[in-house]
Structures are given as structure tokens and as C-alpha cells.
Amino acid sequence: MPYAFQILGPVGLARAGEPVRPGPPKRQAMLAALLLEANRPVPLLRLGAAVWPGPAPRSATANLRSHAGALRRLLDGRLAARPGGYQLRVQDAELDADRFTRLAGAGRELLAERRPAAAMAPLDRALALWRGDRAGEGLTRGGWLDARLGALDEQRLDVFEDYVTARLPTRAYSGIVADLREHLARWPIRERCWELLMLTLYRGGDPSAALTAYQHAREVLSGQLGLEPGPGLRRLQRAILHRDPGLDEAAPRESAVLTPVPVAELIGRDTELATLAAALGERPPLVVVSGPGGAGKSALATRAAEPAAGQFPDGRVTVDLASGDGTAAGLAAVLRALGRPVEPGPRTVDELVAAYRAAVSGQRMLIVLDNATDSGLVRLLRSEGLTLLAISRRHKLLVDAAYRVEVAALADQDAAELLTRYAGAGRTGADPEAMQEVAQVCAGLPLALRSAGQWLAAHPDVPVEVYATRLARRPLDGLGAEHPSVRDMLAADLRAIAADYPLAMRVFPILGPAGAVTPEVIAQQLAEDPDRVFFTLEQLVDRWLVESPEPEQYQAARLARAYAVELADTQTNPGSGTL
Structure with missing residues (x-):
């Protein structure tokens, strides 16, 4: 019978795909010790030292045999x-620790071979196996068990830094800087991480910020360890001060690659993955992946592009268009991703298009446009020899695309499995009915399921039933473990619509109560033109915030309904604030 054993985070166990509760903390510690010494005999004395880091009780041997029996x-x-x-x-x-070690080793070998693009996928998958901040999370650590689990924690930090090193040639500097700063806030004495932050800031065109980072590193190391920065940090500071040309290493074509998404595994996406991979294998000019925010579109694109790499000898680049402001800003972002940064000063769209055409002339590459919303921009980017993969929350983006893959909510069984992956098998085993209730509130969205699972894993003392009950009443408050959160995602979509359809900010809150309504009903309530309300509702449908079960019948989507209720409450009680 197949088993799944987890120690990268809370100790977890699943049998034939079904989560099994491993038992109380001391039994979990014994299981962790046995797993770390898998397929080797472990003496009772060594097991006792793992279960009781301090002096063991007189009944230790009997207790160990009791745990072993269970x-x-x-x-x-x-x-x-x-x-x-x-x-x-x-x-x-x-x-999971064995898979982590193998994936990390594969990624490091590829880095050593100067193949950072290929290294990113195994390193990302290795990091995604972690379900918490520490191996054996929740166990009382001490003795040899602490040393072994601590070694895994240290490896995780090393792999993160390897992963950042592999990402550097993509020139996605703003995202890398954000990840490094978040990482350093939790592990501030990692000198290699400070080096990577300085190098990223410098290559991103901000040497002043790079030198400021060095000063921060020096203060942290001196304040926490009483040490001056090591030779690596000092050499890098001197190189930045002298603007050493060696710091400006150009990114090779091979290193232009999809930006990975930190999800452990794609669950319930076999059909979509096969369809998308087959489409990319034919190198069409345009493929569109659409679906609601948080459905896992970017993760699907990342995975599907891996087997198609041979079709694109000039590499792959990813451009995040979420922060773009219009067509010109989008074109400038694409040029930066291609290693052709736009000089400061105003540039017309025609000038930017000409620069783009020159950059991609004769190239056979895959350009991934994440958070694509502007059909006009995507059409401008079409060019002979290229394949554009547009990932969008818009349902109707580029309806003329030859290949479209829609990523909907997960089926109930797949949603339950993903939730268990993050919460831990023990949580599901303790109260499967309550876990099912949590999964239903999450409406099949991987973002929401990950957030709920992480909350449950981080609060092991809170019964699942308590969380499920409160989550049903305040779902967006209980789904804030991810960043951006579900609420952030919904707010961003609504603001994007309101930029062109300001009536959306008044229409959407009316959809909070369950049940479908017509444009005429909303128009009467708002004293607005029914036609304006109709077209605004259709924009909300296009962004998956609203569903239309029948023509001219509209209701908020499951989680969006909770946000509509919050907005309605904010408008009624201004002090409650949501946006």
C-alpha cells in the first residue's frame, strides 16, 4: 500500500491517498525519528532521545513500545x-524530505552547468514541498532530532538562495528584491542573501540602494552576532563602489524563463495541463489561459511550458503586466524582460513597438504575458516565430485566439486533497467533515485552499470545526494567510473594472445577498440607466466576480459574494472600512 510521509513542516501521513492522523506530539516525534533513519534500525535509546529531549521518564521504554504499537x-x-x-x-x-533533497541536488547541478533557466523548475518544486517554516513543526526539538531537522531547515535556506541565483538572469529584479527583503525579514543573518539583494539592486539600476543594503547588513550582523560583514559582502561592496563591469553580466538566452509559482503540486489539472502542453508543442502564435483569480493559471503555464522547451530554442521570458498602466507601459515591461530596457523619457507606442520588433526579429521564443488584460497590447506583440502565452483573469480576452484553455475551480475531491496537502493529514483525519466544510467555503480556488490550509497548519490548537464555523461567517478574514490574499485579489479586480466602469463600485455591493437579480432591479435601486447597469454587470462577469446563470440574471460568485457584503457594510457603516 502506498504511503506519503511528510516532515517538511508538521509531521503528516497519508495512506493510499487518504490522510491519517499520526497521533499525539510524542508519537509524531517518534515517527519523525524513524523517517529520518528510514530503512535502518533505530535503537530505543536513540528514539527516546528524540521523543524526550530532556531526561526521559522511567516508563520511556514502555511508552515507546506503546507508540510503536499504535x-x-x-x-x-x-x-x-x-x-x-x-x-x-x-x-x-x-x-517529502527525500524528494526535496533530490530536487535540490538536480537544481544545483544545473546551476553548476551554467543552466539557470533549467535549474529554476526543480529548485522551485523543492521549495514548494515545504508546508511550514520548520521541519517537524510543532515538535519539541532537542538532541539529535533537533540537529537533523535543523539541517533540513538550513538546506531550505540554501535552496532558496540557489533559486534566487537562478532567477537573476531573468532580470525580474523588482520581484526578486521583494522576495529577498521578505526572506531577510525572517532570517536576517544570511550573508549570502544580503549579497544577492545587493547584486539584484545594482543590476536593477539602483547602486545607491545596493550600498544602503550593505549598511543594513553590517548593522544586523554587528547587532545580532557582534561580527563585521564577511569577505564576500565586503568584496561586493567594493565592486559596486567601483562599478565593476563584472557585476553587469548579461543574461544568456537560455536563462530567459517562466517565472515559477510557489505551489506544491498541480492537483486536478491533468486535462488542462495536457491540452496546454499540446498547444504549446505546435508553436501557435497565441495561446490564452483564462480563469478566475487564484485558480492556478500561472502554475499551470509554468508546468506546461517545461516539456515544450525544445520548441523555443531562443528561450522563454515572462512579463508580469499587473502593474502596467496602459499599452506603452506594457510594451516597456516586455522590452525590459527581453534585456532591452527603455531609456528614461516619454516614448510613443509606435517607437516602443519598433524597438520590440527589432528585439524579437528572427527569434523563436515563448513570451508569457502574466496578468494580461489588454487585448490591444497582446495583438501588438504578435510577431512571426513567436508564441505568446497570455494568462488572464478576463474571460473574454482575445476571443479570436486559436487555442484557449479555461482554468475553472477544482472539483470537490481535488479541492479536499489540496487543502490536506497544506493543512496536514492529521487535520483531515481529526475532523474530515469540518475539513470538507472548509473546502466548500474556498469554492475550489487553489489560492483560498492554500490559505486555509496554511492557517490550519499554523494554528494546530484550534479545532478544525471552530475554524470552519467562523470561516463560513467571515471567509475573507479567515483566508488571509497568502499574499496577496483572496480579499486583495478581489479588490484589485474590482478596481480594474471601476477604472473604466465606475458604476461597478455601486453595482457590485448590491449582489451580496444570495440569489440572482436583473439589471432592471439594480438600476431601480441605484436610480441608474438599466443599459449602463447591464454593461457594467457584463464586465464583472468577464472578471469572474459575477456569474450569469441565465440571460440577464446575475449573482456574485461564491467568494466574491463575501466581498460584496463587506463593501455593502462599508457603505452603510463607513467606519468599518474594507477597501
Whole structure:
């Protein structure tokens, strides 16, 4: 019978795909110790040191045998008694720590071969296996178990830094800087991380910020460790001061690559993945992936592009258009991603298009346009030899595209599986009905399911039933573990619509109560023209905030309804504030 063992975060266990509660913390510590010594006998004395970091009780041996008996009932013959101890049989790829180590090793080998684009995928997948901040999260750590789990924690930090190193040639500097600053806020004494931040700031055109980062690093290291920066940091500071040309290493074509998305696995997306991979394999001029925010479109695109890499010998680039402000800003973002930054000063769209055509002339590459909303911009970017992969929250973006893949909400079973991956098998085993209620509130959106799972993993003392009950009443408050949160995502979509259809800010809150309404009903309530209301509602449908079950019948989507209720409350009680 296949098992899945998890120690990268809370200790978890699943049998034949079904989560199993491993038991109380001391039993989890024993299981973690057996997993770290998988397929080898572990003496009782060593197990005792893992379960009781301090002095063990007189009943330690009896307690260990009791825990072993309980584990044997869960593990169906996998746990065997050995002279003076126990041995747990673990098959290949069943333990997440083993997969992490293999993926990390593969990524580092590719980095050593100067293939950063290829290295990004295994490094990203390695990091995505982690379900918490620490290996064995929640266990009382000490002794040899603490050392082994701590080594995994240290490897994770190393792999993050390797991952950032692989991302540098993509020149997605703003995103890299944001990730590094967030990382350093949690682990501030990582000198290599400070070096990467300085180098990224410098290559992004801000040497002053790079030198300021050095001063911050020096203050942190001196204040927390009483040490001056190491030789690597000092050399980098001197190189920045002298504007050493060696710091401006150009990104090779091979390193232009999709920006990975941190999700552990694609669950329930086999059909969409096969369809998208097949479409990319034919190198069409345009492929559109659409779906609601938080559905996992970017993750799907990342995975589907991997087997199609051979079709694009000149590489792949990703451009995030979320922060763009109009066609010209979008073109400038694409040029920066191609290594052709636009000089300061006003530029016309025609000038930018000409620069883009020159940059891609004769190239056979894949350009991924994440958060694409402007059909006109996408059409301007079409060019012979290129394939554009437009990822959009707009349902009706480029309806003339030859290939379209729609990414809808997950089916109930897949949603439950994804929630369990993040919350831990023990949570599902403790109260499967409450976990199902949580999954239903999340409406099948991976972003919401990840957020709920992470909340449950971070609050092990809160019963799932309590969380499910409160989540049903205030879903957006309970789904804030991700950044951006579900509420942030909904607010951004509504603001984007309101920029061209300001009536949306008045129409949308009316849709909070359950049940479909017509444009005429809303128009009467707002004293507005029914035709204006109709076209505004259709824009909300285009962004997946609103559903139209029948012609001229409109209702808010599941999670969007909660946001509409919040907005209505804000308008009624201005002090409550939501946006």
C-alpha cells in the first residue's frame, strides 16, 4: 500500500491517498525519528532521545513500545521490531524530505552547468514541498532530532538562495528584491542573501540602494552576532563602489524563463495541463489561459511550458503586466524582460513597438504575458516565430485566439486533497467533515485552499470545526494567510473594472445577498440607466466576480459574494472600512 510521509513542516501521513492522523506530539516525534533513519534500525535509546529531549521518564521504554504499537496499526506492516529498536520501511519518493533533497541536488547541478533557466523548475518544486517554516513543526526539538531537522531547515535556506541565483538572469529584479527583503525579514543573518539583494539592486539600476543594503547588513550582523560583514559582502561592496563591469553580466538566452509559482503540486489539472502542453508543442502564435483569480493559471503555464522547451530554442521570458498602466507601459515591461530596457523619457507606442520588433526579429521564443488584460497590447506583440502565452483573469480576452484553455475551480475531491496537502493529514483525519466544510467555503480556488490550509497548519490548537464555523461567517478574514490574499485579489479586480466602469463600485455591493437579480432591479435601486447597469454587470462577469446563470440574471460568485457584503457594510457603516 502506498504511503506519503511528510516532515517538511508538521509531521503528516497519508495512506493510499487518504490522510491519517499520526497521533499525539510524542508519537509524531517518534515517527519523525524513524523517517529520518528510514530503512535502518533505530535503537530505543536513540528514539527516546528524540521523543524526550530532556531526561526521559522511567516508563520511556514502555511508552515507546506503546507508540510503536499504535504506529504499526497505521503503517500496515511497514514498522518492524528489531533487536533493541525499530525499523520503518519507506519506499522511493514516499518521504517529502527525500524528494526535496533530490530536487535540490538536480537544481544545483544545473546551476553548476551554467543552466539557470533549467535549474529554476526543480529548485522551485523543492521549495514548494515545504508546508511550514520548520521541519517537524510543532515538535519539541532537542538532541539529535533537533540537529537533523535543523539541517533540513538550513538546506531550505540554501535552496532558496540557489533559486534566487537562478532567477537573476531573468532580470525580474523588482520581484526578486521583494522576495529577498521578505526572506531577510525572517532570517536576517544570511550573508549570502544580503549579497544577492545587493547584486539584484545594482543590476536593477539602483547602486545607491545596493550600498544602503550593505549598511543594513553590517548593522544586523554587528547587532545580532557582534561580527563585521564577511569577505564576500565586503568584496561586493567594493565592486559596486567601483562599478565593476563584472557585476553587469548579461543574461544568456537560455536563462530567459517562466517565472515559477510557489505551489506544491498541480492537483486536478491533468486535462488542462495536457491540452496546454499540446498547444504549446505546435508553436501557435497565441495561446490564452483564462480563469478566475487564484485558480492556478500561472502554475499551470509554468508546468506546461517545461516539456515544450525544445520548441523555443531562443528561450522563454515572462512579463508580469499587473502593474502596467496602459499599452506603452506594457510594451516597456516586455522590452525590459527581453534585456532591452527603455531609456528614461516619454516614448510613443509606435517607437516602443519598433524597438520590440527589432528585439524579437528572427527569434523563436515563448513570451508569457502574466496578468494580461489588454487585448490591444497582446495583438501588438504578435510577431512571426513567436508564441505568446497570455494568462488572464478576463474571460473574454482575445476571443479570436486559436487555442484557449479555461482554468475553472477544482472539483470537490481535488479541492479536499489540496487543502490536506497544506493543512496536514492529521487535520483531515481529526475532523474530515469540518475539513470538507472548509473546502466548500474556498469554492475550489487553489489560492483560498492554500490559505486555509496554511492557517490550519499554523494554528494546530484550534479545532478544525471552530475554524470552519467562523470561516463560513467571515471567509475573507479567515483566508488571509497568502499574499496577496483572496480579499486583495478581489479588490484589485474590482478596481480594474471601476477604472473604466465606475458604476461597478455601486453595482457590485448590491449582489451580496444570495440569489440572482436583473439589471432592471439594480438600476431601480441605484436610480441608474438599466443599459449602463447591464454593461457594467457584463464586465464583472468577464472578471469572474459575477456569474450569469441565465440571460440577464446575475449573482456574485461564491467568494466574491463575501466581498460584496463587506463593501455593502462599508457603505452603510463607513467606519468599518474594507477597501
